[in-house]
Amino acid sequence: MAEYQINDTVDITDVNCPVTFVKAKVALDELEEGEVLRVHMNGGEPADNVPRSLKEEGHDILDLIGNADGTYDLIVRKVGD
Amino acid sequence: MAFSNEQLERYSRHIILKEIGVKGQKKLLNARVLIIGAGGLGAPAAMYLAAAGVGTIGIADADEVDLSNLQRQIIHATDDVGKPKVQSAQETMNKMNPDVTVNTYHEFVTSENILELIKDYDFIIDGTDNFPAKFLINDACVMAKKPFSHAGIIRFKGQLMTYVPGQGPCYRCVFKNPPPKDAVPTCKQAGVVGAMGGVIGSLQAMEAIKYITGVGELLTGSLLTFDAIRMNFHKVKLPKADGHCAVCGTEPTITKLIDYEQAECDGV
Numbered sequence: 001m002a003e004y005q006i007n008d009t010v011d012i013t014d015v016n017c018p019v020t021f022v023k024a025k026v027a028l029d030e031l032e033e034g035e036v037l038r039v040h041m042n043g044g045e046p047a048d049n050v051p052r053s054l055k056e057e058g059h060d061i062l063d064l065i066g067n068a069d070g071t072y073d074l075i076v077r078k079v080g081d
Numbered sequence: 082m083a084f085s086n087e088q089l090e091r092y093s094r095h096i097i098l099k100e101i102g103v104k105g106q107k108k109l110l111n112a113r114v115l116i117i118g119a120g121g122l123g124a125p126a127a128m129y130l131a132a133a134g135v136g137t138i139g140i141a142d143a144d145e146v147d148l149s150n151l152q153r154q155i156i157h158a159t160d161d162v163g164k165p166k167v168q169s170a171q172e173t174m175n176k177m178n179p180d181v182t183v184n185t186y187h188e189f190v191t192s193e194n195i196l197e198l199i200k201d202y203d204f205i206i207d208g209t210d211n212f213p214a215k216f217l218i219n220d221a222c223v224m225a226k227k228p229f230s231h232a233g234i235i236r237f238k239g240q241l242m243t244y245v246p247g248q249g250p251c252y253r254c255v256f257k258n259p260p261p262k263d264a265v266p267t268c269k270q271a272g273v274v275g276a277m278g279g280v281i282g283s284l285q286a287m288e289a290i291k292y293i294t295g296v297g298e299l300l301t302g303s304l305l306t307f308d309a310i311r312m313n314f315h316k317v318k319l320p321k322a323d324g325h326c327a328v329c330g331t332e333p334t335i336t337k338l339i340d341y342e343q344a345e346c347d348g349v
Binding site for chain 1: 084086089090092093094096097099102103104
């Protein structure tokens with residue numbers, strides 16, 4: 001597993017596509033380059049699409065952790081400003 | 082400024098765009114645009130800018146809504162006939178987007194008040210229907226170093242260009258002086274397809290959004306013309322500002338604003 005230290009967390013379980021990605025994108029915007037964000041999301045559509053969309057924006061996907069309650073934690077490192 | 086979930090949802094299609102994103106949307110929310118004329122061009126421009134979340138929109142127009150306006154001035158509805166256009170426009174924009182502060186100026190724009198009107202705005206949209214106003218807006222924006230979008234529509238034709246100080250010719254560089262009174266028909270006399278305001282006024286809103294967010298190329302140094310009969314857009318490269326223009330040149334001969342005599346006309 002990748003070594004990382006989480007700088008901030010955003011919960012996107014309270015919104016639906018495409019605001020899931022938008023909320024994650026806004027949270028990443030607040031970070032400095034190289035910092036790490038944990039994105040707490042529901043399974044299904046967000047877990048399928050949000051990592052892909054953030055990767056397309058150029059960020060590094062470090063991990064996608066499945067939780068016992070069916071939610072996921074995506075760990076992403078900000079690339080670029 | 083942090084976005085609420087509601088704002089994230091409202092502006093999601095902007096924020097998703099790489100070119101706009103979070104920063105661009107914040108720029109829009111902090112931006113101030115003045116629209117002169119709440120008619121055929123100003124109506125769609127105002128509505129798209131309000132929808133886009135331009136934080137402060139000024140709208141200037143001395144007229145009241147007339148039944149004959151409704152064929153193209155889509156910011157006004159049948160119930161608004163008789164109301165000041167700026168009030169009707171303000172009500173529509175407030176309903177569309179509560180994030181937007183709308184400032185209304187229920188007055189004619191003249192050499193006396195235009196500099197005061199434009200001074201607090203980042204970008205001006207010329208949605209007027211007559212040459213005296215177009216030259217006045219140009220000259221004032223040149224003098225006050227304000228960027229603006231010029232446009233005009235008549236029958237099945239429209240045109241627009243954008244002036245940004247130091248980045249290309251102004252409207253007067255291209256058109257010199259107003260045509261003789263009554264040499265050119267007003268759109269009351271000549272007619273205009275309502276959708277033409279939608280096409281060209283929306284392009285003016287697009288120029289404002291691009292200027293505010295810093296995305297892409299503006300119509301500085303170019304005139305875009307649209308002929309709906311042939312369905313042709315032409316982007317005509319304009320001669321560079323050569324320093325000899327009467328208002329934006331190095332030794333301007335026009336140093337005071339002019340109120341040209343206005344031909345009889347009534348709403349775009």
